[in-house]
Amino acid sequence: MVSGATTSTTGPIDVEPRGSRLDDWWGRLLSTPGRRRLWYWGGPILVTLLAAVLRLWNLGTPHALVFDETFYVKDAWTLLHHGYESAWPAESDPDFNAGRVNGFLTDPAYVVHPPLGKWLIALGLGVFGATDSFGWRISTAIIGTLAVLILTLVARKLFASTLLAVIAGFLFAIDGHAIVMSRVAILDNSLMFFALLGFAMILADRDWHARRLAVRLDAARSSGASPDWGPVIWWRPWLIAAGVAFGLAAGVKWSGFYFLAGFGLYLIVVDALARRRLGLDAWFSAAVLKQGPATFLLLVPVSLVVYLASWTGWFVTDNGYYRNWAEQAGNAWTGLFSWVPSVWQSFFFYQQSIYNFHVGLAAPHPYSANPLGWLALIRPTSMWYDSPATGASGCELAPCSQAITSIANPLIWWAAVAASLYLVYRLIRTRQWQVGLILMGVAAGYLPWLMYTERTVFQFYTIAFLPYLLLALTFVIGLILGKRSDSQYERTRGLSVTAVFLVLATVLSAFWYPLWSATTVPFWFWSLHSWLSTWV
Structure with missing residues (x-):
C-alpha cells in the first residue's frame, strides 16, 4: 500500500496509485497477500542491493590513500596494534601505498576526532589487512549501504508508504555524495549512519510515547481517578536507544552532539504538543518541568556514557x-x-x-567550502585526481582522467534543497509532524555550522544531513503523486512528473558515476562535468 498528502498534523502521506489507468496494473501486481509481502520487503531490499553494487564495485581503486584517508586509515591500523593512535614518520604515505604498512612509531599521534570511526575502519583492516585498499574502505562501504536500508525503513514509517520508501532509498542509493562518502575511508559516513539511527529511534519513540499517553488517559477517565504518569514519563526504551545512537555518532565526530541537542529540544516541544492534543491541563508546564528532565536523563547521560566508552x-x-x-x-x-x-x-x-x-582551525585549503554555500553546491570536494599516461590504468589515448569528486547528483541535491525550503513554509502553514521531524534533521546537521563560517570546513560534511534532505524531497514527491481523491488527470500528471524526475536523476548518476568511482575516462569527458567554475 502506498499513501497521499493530507494537511493533518498526525496522518501519513498517502500515495496509493488510484484514480488513473495505473490502478488496474497496480491492483493486479499487488493482488495477493504474497505479492504485497514481496513488495513490502522486496522494494527496500532491491534498492539496498543497488546501493551495495554502486559502493562496492572496484572499491579498491585507487590503491592509494585518498584525501583524509592518510589520517584515518593509518590511525585505524595503529589502533589495532597499540590501542591508541600512534605517529608515523613524515611522508609515509608512499610506503603505506606500496605495502610497507608497519612503519608506525610508538609515539602517540595528536588526533582531534574520537576513536570510534577509526575502530570501524580497523574492522576492515583486521579482516583484509592493511596492504589491501579494499580492506581500507569496506567498513565505510557497508555502513553506507546499510544507511540506505535504514532510510528506506524510516521513510516507510514516516510516510506509511512502501512506494515513497523505495523512492527515498533509490535516491540515496544513486546519489553521488552518498556513493563517494561510502567509497573512501573517512569518518563522516559513520557519523551520518549513527545520527540516522538516532533519528529512527526518535521516530519510533513518537508513536510509542503517544500511544501510552492516550492509553493511560483513557484508563484514568474510565476509572475516574487521576492518571499516574510516572511509568509513561520514565519508561521510554526507544529514547534510551536514541541516546545510544547519538552517543555513537558523537564517538565518531563531535558534530554528533548537534543531533543530540537538536532532537532533545524537539522531544520537549513534541511532548508538550501531544499533551495539548489530549486536552490535558497544564500541558506545557508538565512537558517542560516533568517530562523534560526525564527526557534529559534518559537521553543525555546515556549518550555521554557511550561517547566515553568510545575512548576505551x-x-x-x-x-x-x-x-x-x-x-x-x-x-x-x-x-x-x-x-x-x-x-x-x-x-x-x-x-x-x-x-x-x-x-581555531582556519588553515587555507583549495577545497574549503563556506557553509553559506553548501546548499547551493558551490564547492564540492575533490578527494583524488590523477592523469594516467597512455597504456596505464586503462587509458587508451592520453590525456585521461581519474577522479573521486564528492559532489551530489546535482538534480537530486538542488531538488532536495528546494523541497526543504518548501517544507519550512509548509510547517508554518500546516504544522504536519512529519515536516517538523524532517526539518529538525536538516537543522541539526546544518545550522550549527553557520556559527563557523570562518573555519576551514568542507562540502562533504553535508553527508550528515543528506538523508533528511532526501526525506524532504520524498515528501514533496508524495504531494506530486497526489492523493486518492484526485482526478485521473491529476494522478496521471503526478505519476508522469515523478517518473521523468527519477529517470533524469538516474541518467545524471550514470553520467557522473565515473567521477565518483575513480574510473579512467578521457579528459574531455571529465571536462563535461565542470558545470560551474567552482567545481574544478
Whole structure:
C-alpha cells in the first residue's frame, strides 16, 4: 500500500496509485497477500542491493590513500596494534601505498576526532589487512549501504508508504555524495549512519510515547481517578536507544552532539504538543518541568556514557596522547577539583585541546567550502585526481582522467534543497509532524555550522544531513503523486512528473558515476562535468 498528502498534523502521506489507468496494473501486481509481502520487503531490499553494487564495485581503486584517508586509515591500523593512535614518520604515505604498512612509531599521534570511526575502519583492516585498499574502505562501504536500508525503513514509517520508501532509498542509493562518502575511508559516513539511527529511534519513540499517553488517559477517565504518569514519563526504551545512537555518532565526530541537542529540544516541544492534543491541563508546564528532565536523563547521560566508552583504548593504555598530562609537574588540578583522578584530568584537558583546535582551525585549503554555500553546491570536494599516461590504468589515448569528486547528483541535491525550503513554509502553514521531524534533521546537521563560517570546513560534511534532505524531497514527491481523491488527470500528471524526475536523476548518476568511482575516462569527458567554475 502506498499513501497521499493530507494537511493533518498526525496522518501519513498517502500515495496509493488510484484514480488513473495505473490502478488496474497496480491492483493486479499487488493482488495477493504474497505479492504485497514481496513488495513490502522486496522494494527496500532491491534498492539496498543497488546501493551495495554502486559502493562496492572496484572499491579498491585507487590503491592509494585518498584525501583524509592518510589520517584515518593509518590511525585505524595503529589502533589495532597499540590501542591508541600512534605517529608515523613524515611522508609515509608512499610506503603505506606500496605495502610497507608497519612503519608506525610508538609515539602517540595528536588526533582531534574520537576513536570510534577509526575502530570501524580497523574492522576492515583486521579482516583484509592493511596492504589491501579494499580492506581500507569496506567498513565505510557497508555502513553506507546499510544507511540506505535504514532510510528506506524510516521513510516507510514516516510516510506509511512502501512506494515513497523505495523512492527515498533509490535516491540515496544513486546519489553521488552518498556513493563517494561510502567509497573512501573517512569518518563522516559513520557519523551520518549513527545520527540516522538516532533519528529512527526518535521516530519510533513518537508513536510509542503517544500511544501510552492516550492509553493511560483513557484508563484514568474510565476509572475516574487521576492518571499516574510516572511509568509513561520514565519508561521510554526507544529514547534510551536514541541516546545510544547519538552517543555513537558523537564517538565518531563531535558534530554528533548537534543531533543530540537538536532532537532533545524537539522531544520537549513534541511532548508538550501531544499533551495539548489530549486536552490535558497544564500541558506545557508538565512537558517542560516533568517530562523534560526525564527526557534529559534518559537521553543525555546515556549518550555521554557511550561517547566515553568510545575512548576505551585511550583509557586502558598508557601511551595515548596527553594520557599522562596530569602526572607531569605543574599540571595537576588544585583546589576544589584536586580529588579528580589524574586520568580524568588528563582526559578533560585533551578534550579542551580538541575544542580549541576545532574552533581555531582556519588553515587555507583549495577545497574549503563556506557553509553559506553548501546548499547551493558551490564547492564540492575533490578527494583524488590523477592523469594516467597512455597504456596505464586503462587509458587508451592520453590525456585521461581519474577522479573521486564528492559532489551530489546535482538534480537530486538542488531538488532536495528546494523541497526543504518548501517544507519550512509548509510547517508554518500546516504544522504536519512529519515536516517538523524532517526539518529538525536538516537543522541539526546544518545550522550549527553557520556559527563557523570562518573555519576551514568542507562540502562533504553535508553527508550528515543528506538523508533528511532526501526525506524532504520524498515528501514533496508524495504531494506530486497526489492523493486518492484526485482526478485521473491529476494522478496521471503526478505519476508522469515523478517518473521523468527519477529517470533524469538516474541518467545524471550514470553520467557522473565515473567521477565518483575513480574510473579512467578521457579528459574531455571529465571536462563535461565542470558545470560551474567552482567545481574544478
